Amino acid sequence: MDVRAQVSMIFHLDKCIGCHTCSVACKNIWTDRPGAEYMWWNNVETKPGTGFPTHWEDQEKFNGGWKLNDQKDLKLRSQNKADAFLKLFYNPNQPTMEDYYEPWTYKYADLFSAPAGNDQPIAIPISQVTGEPIDIKSGPNWDDDLSGSPIYAENDLNLDKLTEEERNQLFEVERLTMFYLPRICNHCANPSCVASCPSGAIYKRGEDGIVLINQEKCRGWRACVAACPYKKIYYNWKTGKSEKCILCYPRLETGQPPACFHSCVGRIRYLGVLLYDAERAVEAMKVSNPSLVEAQRTAILDPNDPKVVESALKNGISDEFIESAQRSPVYKYVMEWKIALPLHIEYRTMPMLFYVPPLLPVMGKSLNGTYEQTGEGFFTGLAESRLPMKYLASLFSAGNTTVIEDVMKKLMAVRYYKRQTSVNDMDVSQILRESKLTAEQAQAIYELTAIPTVYERYALPPLQREEAIENTCSPQACKGCSGLGFNEAPARGC
Amino acid sequence: MTDAFLLIGLPYLAVFTCVVGCYYRWRTSRYSYSSLSSQFLENKQLLWGSAPWHIGIIGILLGHAVAFCLPEVWNSLMSQRVVLIIVETIGIALAILSIAGLGVLIFRRLTSARIQAVTSTMDIVVVSLLMIQIILGLLTALQYRWGAAWSTGTATPYLWSLVTLRPDISYVADFPMLIKLHIVLAWVLVLILPFTRLVHLLAVPLEYLFRAPQLVIWNTRRRQENAIVAEIKTESRREFIKAAAGITIAGGLISIGAFDKLLNFFKGTPHDETAEVDILAKKLRRLQQTAEERALELERKKNEYIQIATLSELSPTKGKYFIDYAMNPGLVFKGDNGLPILISAKCTHLGCTVGSEVDGQGRILCPCHVSYFDVKTGKPNDEAPAKLPLRHFSWVLMDENGKIILRQNPGKPVEGEITPEVLARGNIYIVKPHEESA
Numbered sequence: 040m041d042v043r044a045q046v047s048m049i050f051h052l053d054k055c056i057g058c059h060t061c062s063v064a065c066k067n068i069w070t071d072r073p074g075a076e077y078m079w080w081n082n083v084e085t086k087p088g089t090g091f092p093t094h095w096e097d098q099e100k101f102n103g104g105w106k107l108n109d110q111k112d113l114k115l116r117s118q119n120k121a122d123a124f125l126k127l128f129y130n131p132n133q134p135t136m137e138d139y140y141e142p143w144t145y146k147y148a149d150l151f152s153a154p155a156g157n158d159q160p161i162a163i164p165i166s167q168v169t170g171e172p173i174d175i176k177s178g179p180n181w182d183d184d185l186s187g188s189p190i191y192a193e194n195d196l197n198l199d200k201l202t203e204e205e206r207n208q209l210f211e212v213e214r215l216t217m218f219y220l221p222r223i224c225n226h227c228a229n230p231s232c233v234a235s236c237p238s239g240a241i242y243k244r245g246e247d248g249i250v251l252i253n254q255e256k257c258r259g260w261r262a263c264v265a266a267c268p269y270k271k272i273y274y275n276w277k278t279g280k281s282e283k284c285i286l287c288y289p290r291l292e293t294g295q296p297p298a299c300f301h302s303c304v305g306r307i308r309y310l311g312v313l314l315y316d317a318e319r320a321v322e323a324m325k326v327s328n329p330s331l332v333e334a335q336r337t338a339i340l341d342p343n344d345p346k347v348v349e350s351a352l353k354n355g356i357s358d359e360f361i362e363s364a365q366r367s368p369v370y371k372y373v374m375e376w377k378i379a380l381p382l383h384i385e386y387r388t389m390p391m392l393f394y395v396p397p398l399l400p401v402m403g404k405s406l407n408g409t410y411e412q413t414g415e416g417f418f419t420g421l422a423e424s425r426l427p428m429k430y431l432a433s434l435f436s437a438g439n440t441t442v443i444e445d446v447m448k449k450l451m452a453v454r455y456y457k458r459q460t461s462v463n464d465m466d467v468s469q470i471l472r473e474s475k476l477t478a479e480q481a482q483a484i485y486e487l488t489a490i491p492t493v494y495e496r497y498a499l500p501p502l503q504r505e506e507a508i509e510n511t512c513s514p515q516a517c518k519g520c521s522g523l524g525f526n527e528a529p530a531r532g533c
Numbered sequence: 534m535t536d537a538f539l540l541i542g543l544p545y546l547a548v549f550t551c552v553v554g555c556y557y558r559w560r561t562s563r564y565s566y567s568s569l570s571s572q573f574l575e576n577k578q579l580l581w582g583s584a585p586w587h588i589g590i591i592g593i594l595l596g597h598a599v600a601f602c603l604p605e606v607w608n609s610l611m612s613q614r615v616v617l618i619i620v621e622t623i624g625i626a627l628a629i630l631s632i633a634g635l636g637v638l639i640f641r642r643l644t645s646a647r648i649q650a651v652t653s654t655m656d657i658v659v660v661s662l663l664m665i666q667i668i669l670g671l672l673t674a675l676q677y678r679w680g681a682a683w684s685t686g687t688a689t690p691y692l693w694s695l696v697t698l699r700p701d702i703s704y705v706a707d708f709p710m711l712i713k714l715h716i717v718l719a720w721v722l723v724l725i726l727p728f729t730r731l732v733h734l735l736a737v738p739l740e741y742l743f744r745a746p747q748l749v750i751w752n753t754r755r756r757q758e759n760a761i762v763a764e765i766k767t768e769s770r771r772e773f774i775k776a777a778a779g780i781t782i783a784g785g786l787i788s789i790g791a792f793d794k795l796l797n798f799f800k801g802t803p804h805d806e807t808a809e810v811d812i813l814a815k816k817l818r819r820l821q822q823t824a825e826e827r828a829l830e831l832e833r834k835k836n837e838y839i840q841i842a843t844l845s846e847l848s849p850t851k852g853k854y855f856i857d858y859a860m861n862p863g864l865v866f867k868g869d870n871g872l873p874i875l876i877s878a879k880c881t882h883l884g885c886t887v888g889s890e891v892d893g894q895g896r897i898l899c900p901c902h903v904s905y906f907d908v909k910t911g912k913p914n915d916e917a918p919a920k921l922p923l924r925h926f927s928w929v930l931m932d933e934n935g936k937i938i939l940r941q942n943p944g945k946p947v948e949g950e951i952t953p954e955v956l957a958r959g960n961i962y963i964v965k966p967h968e969e970s971a
Contacts, residue, residue: 043749120742127737128587135576136647168574169646234746237738245751258567258736276651279569355753 041317042340042351044360045228045248046286046500047369047391048300049309049379050221051488053398053450057219059083059180061299061308065223068287068298074277076142076167079179080284081299083221087195087209087430088182090220092138095270096196096383102132103268104231104386111325113387115235117265123237132265136276140177142167168276186217197433205427216425218397220434221307223299224271224284225382225390226250228320228338232283235266241281246360247312247500248391249286257281268386296497306491311367311498312360313391314340314351324387329439331384338389339374342367363500368487369393376476376484378446385437395488396435396443398450400426421447448474449484456481539717540691541700547724554727555735568733574647582637589631590663593670596624596681601692604685611682620681621674628671635664655729662722669715676711688716826860833858838929838962841865845957847873852889852897852908854878857926858965862886864897865961866908872939872947873961875926876911880904882919927964930955940964 065081084090098104098116105113117132126132145162153160166173182191198206209216226243230250233241240256241263243249252263252272259279263272272283287297295301300308319338326334340347342364351361364370372379372395379393421428421444428440428447436442452467452474459467460482471478487495559566572579600607611617639660642648674680687704694701705716726732832839841855842865852864855875862878864887876897878887885901892898896905896914904917911922925943932938938959939949 123741124737129580129584130572131580133572133576135573137576168650170650171646230747233748236748237741238736239738239740239744239748242748242750245749246753255563258733258738259570260738261570261572274570274573276571276573278564279567280564355751 040340040347040350042314042347042354042356043228043248043317044246044351044356044364044500045226045313045315045391046291046310047226047248047313047367047373047393048223049311049369049372049393049395051307051309051395052218052220053395054305054307054488055083055219055221055397056305057083057085057183058304060302060304061221062179064298064302065284069285070282072275073167074275075273075282077136077139077179078273078275078282080271080273080282081221081223082179083183083219084180085183085186085192085217086220086434087186087192087198087217089191089194090182091179092134092270093177094138094194094196095134095268098268098386101134101265101268101270103266103270104388105229105324107325107387113229113321113324115231115266116268117231117235118262123235123262126262126265127237127260130261130265133261134264134270136168140179140181141173143173143175146172184217186215192217197430200429200433200438201427205429209425209427209430216400218400218426220382220394221299222269222271222382223392224250224286225269225388225392226284226286227388227390228315228317229324229387229389231266231268231386231388232263232272235262236260237262244288245355247288247291249288249291250283251285251288252281252283254278254280254282268383268388269390291499294499294501296499300497306496309368309372309487309491309496311369312342312364312500313367313369313373314342314347314356314361314364316340320389324389328385328437329442331387331437332380332435332439332442335381335384335389336374336377339370341374342370357501359501363498367498368491368495369498371483371487376449376480378449378484380435380442380446382434383437384435394435395450396431396446397426398447398454400424445475449476452476453481453484453488457485536702536706536713539713539720540702540705541695543717543720543724544695544700547720551723551726555732558727558732559735566732567736568730569651571648571651574651575641575645578637578641578645582634582641584634585630586634586638589627589629589634590667592627593624593631593667596620600681600684601689604689604693608682608685611679611685617679617682621679624681625671625674628667628674632664632667632671635660635667639664655725658725659729659731662718662725666715666718666722669711669718673712673715677709829856830860833860833965837965838931839965840960840962841875842873842961844871844873844930844959844961847961850891852876852878852891854889855963857963863926863963864889866891868909870951871956872941872951873928873930874908875928875961875963876906876908877924877926879923880906880919881913881921881923882917887923927966929962929964930959931962933958933960 061081062079062083066079070076070078070080079091082091090096094100102116104116106116108114118126143164143166146165147162150160150162163172164175165171182188186192193206193210198209201209226248227250228248230241230243233243233250236257237260238256238258240253240258242251242253244251257280259274259281261274261281263281263283264270264274267283272281274281287295287299290297290301296308296310300310315338323334323338324331342348342351342361348361352358369379373393379395381390381393384390428443429438431447432438432440432443452470453476455465455467455470456476456478459465467478471481476484572583611620642652642656642660677683687708691702691704694704705713708716722731726734839858841863842853844867847853847865847867849867849869852866855863855865857863857877864876864878866874866876868874878889878897879885880887880899880901882899882902882904885899887897887899887904887906889897891908892905894905894907895909896907898905899919902918904919905914906912906917906919906923911925913919913922927942928940929937930939930949932955937949938955939947939951941947942964
């Protein structure tokens with residue numbers, strides 16, 4: 040047993056209102072530099088939708104993540120050791136700026152310097168790459184709230200698994216449904232970006248599992264951009280370096296949650312330590328698609344098990360870290376209640392960011408073309424939900440609908456339970472039994488979901504700044520200058 | 534003069550600048566050690582530019598490198614006409630491929646507004662020079678046929694003469710202007726390499742072939758290691774300071790001496806005739822000594838027997854020294870029966886010469902570390918530092934006509950008839966040892 044600690048995350052999708060405050064917080068701190076304007080280390084997508092970059096889930100096109108070969112070994116989809124060298128010259132798996140968008144600003148000076156005339160002056164949009172006027176065709180959240188649009192939502196790859204009838208149902212204008220999917224780097228336990236980097240610049244921090252890119256070592260071969268199936272590594276075209284979400288490690292090291300967590304209006308984000316078995320992490324990802332979610336759970340270790348604690352201590356994980364793992368909200372959601380699932384685990388990178396799937400579009404149903412909330416029970420059954428289980432399964436359980444239904448039943452049971460405790464008009468014991476929850480668990484889920492304190496949401500491990508090697512200058516001091524994490528300006532990109 | 538500069542001065546300048554420049558850039562600006570990829574900004578034309586360009590230029594450079602590094606192998610290959618034609622054809626094809634690729638890259642760089650946003654002056658300089666260089670190379674190949682064959686007798690020895698620091702431009706001095714330009718431009722490209730995106734040549738990630746897929750760095754462990762390294766560093770710094778102080782003092786003393794010598798050198802030595810006579814005499818003595826030694830060696834090489842004494846001059850208590858065949862000292866005594874005893878006088882302890890006086894117990898003494906050796910048996914006394922006995926030698930006794938009368942090998946009985954008159958006028962000879970018999 041090779042115990043590692045991982046700072047992992049829960050995003051509770053039922054609570055996300057799609058306000059992009061997280062994205063803006065991140066942008067303001069980290070990616071408002073030349074060459075990084077188009078990067079959104081944190082972005083929020085509307086689902087169904089094509090996402091950012093467009094069709095990032097299309098691994099036929101981008102070849103991200105791992106695949107199982109005939110010998111049941113994990114191989115990078117994007118390259119092998121030999122052709123990685125050919126791909127230095129030209130990498131066919133690269134996304135280009137067209138897949139994201141061309142960043143722009145406005146010529147605000149024109150508002151003040153325009154000659155007097157009959158019309159109001161306007162600030163025209165100009166490209167932040169060339170400085171030329173551009174015709175804006177897309178942006179980072181271009182499909183925001185457009186779940187019914189034929190260009191965006193209907194092209195969502197996860198809909199491929201649906202039957203024609205289900206698709207039609209989903210897109211009947213009256214029956215439009217959508218939810219939001221905020222995404223940051225998953226800080227995977229088996230990261231394909233690390234494995235693909237020719238320069239060995241990307242690494243996982245042993246203490247907390249944060250995946251970082253050493254900007255001095257990065258030579259800009261961009262193999263990681265292709266290899267990351269979540270397209271959460273971005274190439275800075277100005278500095279020639281790849282950049283990614285750093286889980287705000289400078290904030291973590293001073294006891295603050297990452298900026299996107301801190302700023303989250305809906306308080307959907309939870310942060311805590313998971314202990315996992317690094318030996319199991321790769322093995323677990325070698326099973327067939329439907330078993331992947333369960334396999335990942337077997338690699339995650341119980342922080343209260345004395346044997347685990349002993350091996351953890353042997354591995355140099357501090358007492359404080361283990362203590363923080365024992366009160367981790369992530370462990371509760373993922374392992375105790377099993378209601379948080381990884382995103383697209385079929386990419387086999389073992390993502391360590393988990394989502395509580397959204398119940399709200401599932402609860403409502405339509406009857407005769409109108410939104411109905413009545414039925415045989417207070418809530419509707421899963422089979423009649425507006426958002427097909429297959430669609431959620433395609434996102435969160437590698438196509439295994441049983442896993443999703445189990446989660447949904449639990450989430451519904453908590454609601455029934457709360458209605459029962461506050462209104463006392465139904466018997467929930469049968470429902471709780473079916474969903475394999477106890478009344479205490481239902482109460483605990485309710486408490487951690489609806490009324491948690493900040494300390495319950497963020498069980499921050501006591502990282503010490505003096506333990507860190509990557510000392511950065513203050514983000515404020517580096518503003519306007521590229522080159523993340525440097526105390527002096529790099530040679531290019533300023 | 535121009536030739537000398539362009540073909541000797543420039544190459545050394547270029548290589549020196551390249552090495553120092555690349556190292557300096559690595560130390561001071563490692564961040565910029567790459568080629569700034571623009572695939573993100575423009576993808577389609579890049580495929581038709583970058584791929585053919587790199588394949589072409591790497592192939593051509595490999596050909597140049599083999600012809601330079603293994604001229605003999607290359608020559609023997611090129612002496613076959615078919616191989617030569619194939620190689621030249623491939624070379625020309627690769628040149629056209631890389632010109633086409635580079636053409637696309639230049640076109641792309643000049644026409645795309647996005648690419649222009651990441652283009653520096655040096656990028657333009659580099660692509661222009663590369664284009665000119667390849668065209669020059671291609672023209673050379675077309676106009677002066679079979680360069681693959683003639684280069685091993687001209688360009689290769691020229692390059693080797695530069696490498697071995699014995700620059701000789703006679704190999705290439707008669708080249709036409711076109712080829713000289715190709716050579717000079719190559720050196721210019723080497724010269725500017727550290728200041729351009731060409732440094733990406735040195736960033737080829739070969740380590741990727743050998744590394745494990747996952748990379749985990751523990752800061753706490755790294756910190757501990759760093760602490761140990763720091764400890765070692767301070768420790769070694771202390772040692773270094775000690776050593777440096779010692780060296781400074783010693784160096785100071787030496788330099789005072791050297792300074793004195795230097796002063797004397799400039800003052801010149803005073804002319805002293807008696808000193809000169811002394812020195813010459815010493816030299817003469819040394820020469821004589823050498824000559825004697827040589828004569829003895831020669832004598833030993835030539836003769837089977839060498840006379841070392843007459844029997845009549847021997848004494849039982851005082852040995853006579855002689856030189857044996859191995860050019861080591863030996864002693865000869867008169868034995869009880871009136872016959873000679875020949876014994877090595879080279880102490881078996883550390884090789885001192887053993888004394889010639891026999892004491893009351895029939896022993897001779899090595900004065901260096903007080904080993905007593907029995908003359909008859911050669912054995913050392915028990916307390917002696919020497920543990921091995923002294924060797925006895927074979928000898929023969931001859932009369933004045935050179936007829937062998939008596940012979941004895943060590944440990945063997947005497948051969949021949951012993952008569953008083955024989956003993957009176959016999960000469961003693963030592964016998965050349967034979968490896969076979971020994």
